[in-house]
């Protein structure tokens with residue numbers, strides 16, 4: 001296209017996936033890579049749970065985007081606003097157009113605060129908090145510290161898909177642990193309203209987590225969807241999502257309301273030829289290659305693959321994307337290297353966690369199979385709070401790929 005700048009590899013989004021893919025391609029000697037990324041701040045979102053629970057400083061969760069873009073990779077500070085894959089062209093929010101040989105789409109997903117009436121206005125004050133918001137995550141900790149005997153806490157889990165399937169419940173357990181340490185656990189009500197009919201999508205971990213929730217006295221309400229907040233009355237309005245009362249609404253009073261918001265594909269993806277019917281970038285679930293455009297790949301939260309949307313999934317998807325782009329450049333066929341791996345470290349108390357690792361079909365695949373994956377351990381807490389952040393900043397985002405293989409032959413211990 002006349003006048004449009006061209007790059008051999010164009011990456012849309014400089015989050016966990018975009019930086020990892022760029023660094024890995026660069027490490028393998030690939031030239032002429034550009035990343036389109038509008039934001040100057042890059043967050044390590046998995047630590048938001050720890051910030052909300054008062055065990056991690058927000059300052060440790062972010063770095064400047066420019067400091068993470070690998071040397072020799074161009075950063076284009078703009079948003080991709082239109083995709084024209086038939087002409088290998090991306091239009092930017094600035095009006096400029098870029099062309100490419102290979103396109104990697106990793107814009108992440110959209111947090112739909114507006115889908116819950118009154119949420120955007122209520123967030124960040126009078127007890128309404130969310131670990132999903134970098135702007136308001138520290139307010140979760142303010143809310144927890146302010147809890148006193150007689151208070152009612154309400155936590156929500158939105159309809160799938162949403163990023164990090166464990167995040168909405170991790171903060172439930174960490175709040176309870178704080179109340180226990182302060183000697184007021186039995187004086188504060190903890191209620192967890194979950195859209196799904198189960199506490200977690202993988203049955204093995206769901207059994208363990210349901211038991212933990214029961215032991216901690218969490219009142220769980222399945223198939224309840226947060227639809228509105230009446231901030232004046234301090235009431236959360238839920239719509240019942242299944243059973244005899246489907247469609248009915250109930251009003252639940254709160255002193256602290258932790259919201260995990262509904263989530264969806266970004267509008268510019270949804271309205272593009274790249275999207276599937278649900279709006280996600282339509283790729284093969286094993287090769288990460290677009291099903292209609294062979295020179296386009298997607299990974300991370302925006303990809304249509306039915307894995308749990310996590311940074312851990314990105315860590316295993318990125319080498320597949322990188323290898324497949326290099327294969328196409330050599331004229332080889334793509335390979336099917338991604339098995340749906342995701343990992344979710346569920347913090348069940350300060351100093352305790354369960355690391356849920358699994359692949360497509362909900363098969364449990366621990367990296368350390370000698371340890372029963374259903375057990376709460378200090379080691380798993382250390383992995384979540386110390387090892388994984390280090391791995392993210394110094395290894396994954398630097399384009400290093402080797403990691404011990406998760407064990408696909410693992411046999412789940414009997415319930």
Ligand SMILES: Cc1cc2nc3c(=O)[nH]c(=O)nc-3n(C[C@H](O)[C@H](O)[C@H](O)COP(=O)(O)OP(=O)(O)OC[C@H]3O[C@@H](n4cnc5c(N)ncnc54)[C@H](O)[C@@H]3O)c2cc1C
Pocket residue numbers: 012013014015016017018036037038039044045046047048049078079080081106107108109131132163164167266268299300301302309310311312313314343344345
């Ligand atoms: C509270 C919370 C807890 C979590 N806990 C865990 C956990 O314990 N373990 C785990 O593995 N994962 C966890 N995650 C999920 C993890 O952070 C995401 O899955 C991961 O960041 C996905 O990477 P991504 O690159 O797809 O998206 P992101 O990292 O969100 O990056 C997307 C990037 O694309 C950019 N972008 C958006 N639109 C455009 C556009 N049109 N043009 C150009 N750029 C664009 C954005 O600015 C952003 O920088 C958690 C997330 C949250 C919020």
